[in-house]
Amino acid sequence: MDEQDARPEGAGAPEVELEHLDTLWFQVTGTICNLECSHCFISCSPDNHTLEFLDLETVLDWVERSGEWGVKEFYVTGGEPFMHRDLAAMLEAMLQRGPASVLTNGTLMREKTLRRLATAHEESRYSLEIRVSIDGPNPEMNDPIRGEGTFERAMEGVRKLLDHGFLPIVTATQVWDQEEDEAVRREFMENLRAQGYENPRLKILPSIKTGREAARSRGYGEGERVTAAMMEGYEEEQLICSSARIVTSEGVHVCPILVDEPDSLMGQTMEEADEPFELKHQACYTCWLHGAICSNYGGIGEEVT
Amino acid sequence: MTPGEEGGGAGAVAATDRPQAAEERDPEVRATDARRIAVFGGVYSNWRALEAVVEDARRRGADELYCLGDLGAFGPNPDRIPPRLIDADVRTIRGNYDDSISRGLDDCQCGYTDPRDNHFARLSYRYTFRNTSERWREWMGTLPEQRRIEMAGREVLMCHGSPRRMNEFLWESTSSTQFLDWMAREHGADVVLCTHTGIHWKRRLSGGGWFANVGCIGRPPNDGRTDVWYTLLSTEGDGGEEPTSASSPGEREAPAGGNGGRDRSTGDGGDAALEVEFVPVSYDHEALAEEMRREELPEEFVETILTGWWTTCLEVLPAKERRRGRH
Ligand code: SF4
Numbered sequence: 021m022d023e024q025d026a027r028p029e030g031a032g033a034p035e036v037e038l039e040h041l042d043t044l045w046f047q048v049t050g051t052i053c054n055l056e057c058s059h060c061f062i063s064c065s066p067d068n069h070t071l072e073f074l075d076l077e078t079v080l081d082w083v084e085r086s087g088e089w090g091v092k093e094f095y096v097t098g099g100e101p102f103m104h105r106d107l108a109a110m111l112e113a114m115l116q117r118g119p120a121s122v123l124t125n126g127t128l129m130r131e132k133t134l135r136r137l138a139t140a141h142e143e144s145r146y147s148l149e150i151r152v153s154i155d156g157p158n159p160e161m162n163d164p165i166r167g168e169g170t171f172e173r174a175m176e177g178v179r180k181l182l183d184h185g186f187l188p189i190v191t192a193t194q195v196w197d198q199e200e201d202e203a204v205r206r207e208f209m210e211n212l213r214a215q216g217y218e219n220p221r222l223k224i225l226p227s228i229k230t231g232r233e234a235a236r237s238r239g240y241g242e243g244e245r246v247t248a249a250m251m252e253g254y255e256e257e258q259l260i261c262s263s264a265r266i267v268t269s270e271g272v273h274v275c276p277i278l279v280d281e282p283d284s285l286m287g288q289t290m291e292e293a294d295e296p297f298e299l300k301h302q303a304c305y306t307c308w309l310h311g312a313i314c315s316n317y318g319g320i321g322e323e324v325t
Numbered sequence: 326m327t328p329g330e331e332g333g334g335a336g337a338v339a340a341t342d343r344p345q346a347a348e349e350r351d352p353e354v355r356a357t358d359a360r361r362i363a364v365f366g367g368v369y370s371n372w373r374a375l376e377a378v379v380e381d382a383r384r385r386g387a388d389e390l391y392c393l394g395d396l397g398a399f400g401p402n403p404d405r406i407p408p409r410l411i412d413a414d415v416r417t418i419r420g421n422y423d424d425s426i427s428r429g430l431d432d433c434q435c436g437y438t439d440p441r442d443n444h445f446a447r448l449s450y451r452y453t454f455r456n457t458s459e460r461w462r463e464w465m466g467t468l469p470e471q472r473r474i475e476m477a478g479r480e481v482l483m484c485h486g487s488p489r490r491m492n493e494f495l496w497e498s499t500s501s502t503q504f505l506d507w508m509a510r511e512h513g514a515d516v517v518l519c520t521h522t523g524i525h526w527k528r529r530l531s532g533g534g535w536f537a538n539v540g541c542i543g544r545p546p547n548d549g550r551t552d553v554w555y556t557l558l559s560t561e562g563d564g565g566e567e568p569t570s571a572s573s574p575g576e577r578e579a580p581a582g583g584n585g586g587r588d589r590s591t592g593d594g595g596d597a598a599l600e601v602e603f604v605p606v607s608y609d610h611e612a613l614a615e616e617m618r619r620e621e622l623p624e625e626f627v628e629t630i631l632t633g634w635w636t637t638c639l640e641v642l643p644a645k646e647r648r649r650g651r652h
Pocket residue numbers: 053054055056057059060061062063064065098099100124125153
């Protein structure tokens with residue numbers, strides 16, 4: 021892996037091995053979402069059927085098998101997971117075996133589902149984390165990206181989650197300028213406190229410049245790729261592809277970020293997906309730069325002095 | 326689609342594991358005839374708690390004492406810790422904090438990203454670094470990363486964060502039993518003891534062993550009380566003779582969902598089983614708080630010592646653990 025110059029499409033990019041399957045992801049609603057955010061890096065929408073819903077049986081099967089591999093935790097994403105009528109059943113099964121996290125836009129919080137989830141959470145020894153995406157501390161910043169009225173709806177989702185005893189993690193993609201970071205953070209905290217969220221959990225994520233986000237922002241520059249030299253002394257465990265795989269309607273993919281890329285599909289079984297993966301995509305550069313961007317913990321933080 | 330329909334099988338994922346790397350790191354096993362050992366982590370410069378814990382452990386008949394690292398941070402006058410550990414014959418391993426201090430790194434390797442957490446982590450790191458003398462810095466660098474003992478026929482692995490990573494956080498509510506089983510198996514241990522998070526918990530492993538986070542003695546476990554906690558690992562039948570003392574023995578409040586009370590290892594090889602017990606210790610926390618103020622450490626830290634509630638570095642707490650705290 022030393023021919024780093026002028027390689028076409030990232031040929032000879034460094035490879036990352038699956039060290040251990042810590043995290044098993046499920047894209048339960050495929051690329052189908054009730055929203056159509058302008059920064060969605062896999063271009064989800066109500067009618068994007070690139071990836072379809074997973075059925076309950078498939079998910080339960082994988083959860084059952086996860087014991088053999090010593091899976092530590094489960095992550096559920098979409099699309100919008102709360103569009104799936106079996107979401108509660110899926111999470112109940114997961115919480116029997118380990119902790120689970122759901123990534124949602126917070127606009128489809130139904131009372132009945134929340135009650136079921138709250139009970140499952142109470143009864144489990146494991147944490148259920150609900151991550152609500154809101155891309156700005158006010159409608160002026162959020163709505164142009166996520167859609168008219170979505171700020172209010174997501175905030176209402178946060179309130180409902182609080183009412184059911186959850187402590188949602190609000191995640192925001194950094195769609196503002198770096199210099200505004202501290203002010204944005206402060207306003208976010210204030211507005212969340214105003215919803216009755218006393219000690220808000222807020223996580224800022226870097227934007228991944230693929231899908232619709234490539235058009236919205238500047239996309240990636242040619243030099244923004246991971247090279248072998250960049251991996252020297254780098255802690256590979258920062259990259260989720262070293263410890264995770266995701267199940268979609270197509271099979272097992274390397275990571276939740278690349279599900280849109282044909283070569284991210286590694287096979288139908290965990291055995292097939294237990295292969296090293298070449299970091300030839302430009303989204304890999306964002307991962308490399310920020311590390312651990314998909315886990316509940318971590319993100320990008322600005323130093324306050 | 327069915328998982329593994331093409332014969333994936335149990336070995337599929339294990340194929341990429343790295344047992345060699347683990348072996349390189351793993352120290353030799355030392356056989357001990359200790360019937361009971363005391364294990365604690367996260368001293369965080371709390372020398373008053375350290376003295377109280379050592380005394381309590383001796384009184385309860387601990388034959389050997391172990392410290393799983395993170396000697397500095399948070400509290401006052403870090404140079405008071407190493408001499409006390411050495412004097413009390415505590416077998417110590419290196420935590421991420423000690424690793425950073427000994428190597429002169431820029432931060433504690435906890436990886437906080439929340440600006441407020443970062444701010445406080447930096448403050449205490451700078452203070453600790455400035456007040457740790459060259460001599461103890463070098464000494465920290467010589468501490469082993471892990472220790473292994475054979476006790477009552479069981480292999481006990483002691484580490485800081487996890488057997489695979491010094492700075493891995495293992496919380497009760499985010500560590501599935503199947504994962505802990507895998508980790509213990511992977512590292513060839515019947516019992517794994519770790520620290521790093523500051524909250525103690527234990528889990529019975531499928532093979533009959535234990536995975537336990539021994540907690541920390543530097544500050545209370547975010548439970549609204551001022552006691553700190555350490556852990557006793559005892560051979561079965563050696564657990565019922567605690568002398569009466571101010572701090573009552575045993576696990577008074579098992580963390581929710583955990584194996585409350587005193588589970589006994591049933592054993593799978595005919596050896597004596599081991600049991601894990603958490604012990605609260607009270608100490609002169611008010612004197613420590615005063616000393617922290619004299620050293621101009623943040624009032625937020627002092628508050629934790631005085632109230633038992635964590636006020637900083639909360640971002641790493643998972644939902645369940647976070648909900649039990651006040652902040
Ligand atoms: S960013 Fe999330 S909420 Fe928005 S369209 Fe994509 S999947 Fe849906």
